[in-house]
Amino acid sequence: MTGLYLDAAATSAVRREVLEAMWPYLTGDFGNPSSHHAVGESAARALAAARATVAEWLGCRASEIVFTSGGTEADNLAIKGIALGAPRGRHIVTTPIEHEAVLASVDYLVRVHGFEATYVPVGRDGLVSPDDVAAALRPDTTLASVMLANNEVGTVQPIAELAALAHAQGVPFHTDAVQAAGWLPLDVRELGVDALSVSGHKIGAPKGIGALFVRGRLPLEPVLHGGGQERGRRSGTENVAGAVALATAARLAMRDREANAARSTAARDAFTAAVLAQTPGAELTGHAAARLPGTASFVFPGTNGETVLLELERRGIVSSSGSACAAGSEDASHVLLALGYDEDVARTAVRFSWGPDVSEDALVAVAPAVAEAVGEVRGLAS
Numbered sequence: 001m002t003g004l005y006l007d008a009a010a011t012s013a014v015r016r017e018v019l020e021a022m023w024p025y026l027t028g029d030f031g032n033p034s035s036h037h038a039v040g041e042s043a044a045r046a047l048a049a050a051r052a053t054v055a056e057w058l059g060c061r062a063s064e065i066v067f068t069s070g071g072t073e074a075d076n077l078a079i080k081g082i083a084l085g086a087p088r089g090r091h092i093v094t095t096p097i098e099h100e101a102v103l104a105s106v107d108y109l110v111r112v113h114g115f116e117a118t119y120v121p122v123g124r125d126g127l128v129s130p131d132d133v134a135a136a137l138r139p140d141t142t143l144a145s146v147m148l149a150n151n152e153v154g155t156v157q158p159i160a161e162l163a164a165l166a167h168a169q170g171v172p173f174h175t176d177a178v179q180a181a182g183w184l185p186l187d188v189r190e191l192g193v194d195a196l197s198v199s200g201h202k203i204g205a206p207k208g209i210g211a212l213f214v215r216g217r218l219p220l221e222p223v224l225h226g227g228g229q230e231r232g233r234r235s236g237t238e239n240v241a242g243a244v245a246l247a248t249a250a251r252l253a254m255r256d257r258e259a260n261a262a263r264s265t266a267a268r269d270a271f272t273a274a275v276l277a278q279t280p281g282a283e284l285t286g287h288a289a290a291r292l293p294g295t296a297s298f299v300f301p302g303t304n305g306e307t308v309l310l311e312l313e314r315r316g317i318v319s320s321s322g323s324a325c326a327a328g329s330e331d332a333s334h335v336l337l338a339l340g341y342d343e344d345v346a347r348t349a350v351r352f353s354w355g356p357d358v359s360e361d362a363l364v365a366v367a368p369a370v371a372e373a374v375g376e377v378r379g380l381a382s
């Protein structure tokens with residue numbers, strides 16, 4: 001594409017190293033890992049190696065990794081699988097700012113299986129309070145799920161603290177780390193979580209591959225039934241090339257994450273300051289400091305976010321109103337409403353998100369175009 005792509009939270013391009021690593025498993029080494037011949041055994045070895053690498057990335061055992069078709073499936077398997085696999089209890093604790101993959105899975109359990117859900121509120125900065133999480137836990141709580149980083153405003157939650165509170169009540173804890181991947185440490189021992197979801201296409205692997213870490217002895221009811229692959233936790237012929245791709249992207253993340261995060265955090269702060277200085281009335285959403293290095297979201301009161309996006313695109317800048325996963329929906333963002341924004345202000349949101357290859361200079365150079373686009377839309381409105 002021409003212009004500047006600032007919608008990396010929606011998806012990213014497949015990285016060359018990733019494509020090269022997966023290519024053999026789409027062509028010559030195309031075997032089914034369950035087949036008992038050399039072609040199958042070669043695929044099985046590649047799958048095992050990929051699983052070991054993803055486990056190294058997440059700080060767990062290879063047997064604790066379940067490959068899935070992406071973040072949505074990992075979230076579905078975590079929420080439904082842990083809740084339905086639990087020996088007792090019918091209560092789930094989560095937040096109103098989770099991705100739809102979590103929210104809709106919880107809603108399914110409520111509608112179809114008679115669960116109850118408590119949605120712990122968040123502040124204007126998008127943070128949940130540990131006290132509120134502690135207060136929401138009940139003797140019959142089967143699962144708590146709080147995302148590591150929010151996909152719209154980028155706020156990063158104190159997951160280790162929240163997981164410890166859940167464990168003090170004997171409650172397993174899941175975190176959706178889809179947006180955090182590539183930016184934040186994902187060591188499940190340090191986070192203290194029992195389940196964690198990641199998705200390949202946010203870190204330079206293709207769409208359609210993801211993984212769920214699920215702690216060894218935690219009972220997990222499968223969502224997909226069939227041939228019993230993935231130790232019975234996720235049936236379906238394994239996406240070997242996808243697993244190799246995810247592992248390659250994970251290896252790159254292990255190598256480059258710290259340097260990328262430091263560089264992008266500086267770029268993010270310079271960009272945020274430039275936008276706030278140059279666009280009257282702009283407000284940064286989410287937490288000012290506890291947020292992802294690659295995300296800055298704003299509201300521009302007096303505009304319409306979708307029209308600002310079009311004006312930005314005319315200037316060669318591709319961004320998003322927030323959740324691409326809910327594309328087509330005209331509703332104001334459920335995240336911004338939960339943060340306490342009025343519906344008409346929530347509709348003025350624009351999210352800029354980028355990968356580690358976008359420089360500070362390139363980002364800061366976008367700020368005047370943002371001011372222009374917002375001014376243009378305000379002019380139209382008045």
Ligand code: PLP
Binds near residue numbers: 075325
């Ligand atoms: N969770 C979060 C926080 C996300 O941002 C997304 C996608 O944007 C998902 C889950 C879903 O992942 P996937 O697109 O791999 O299904």
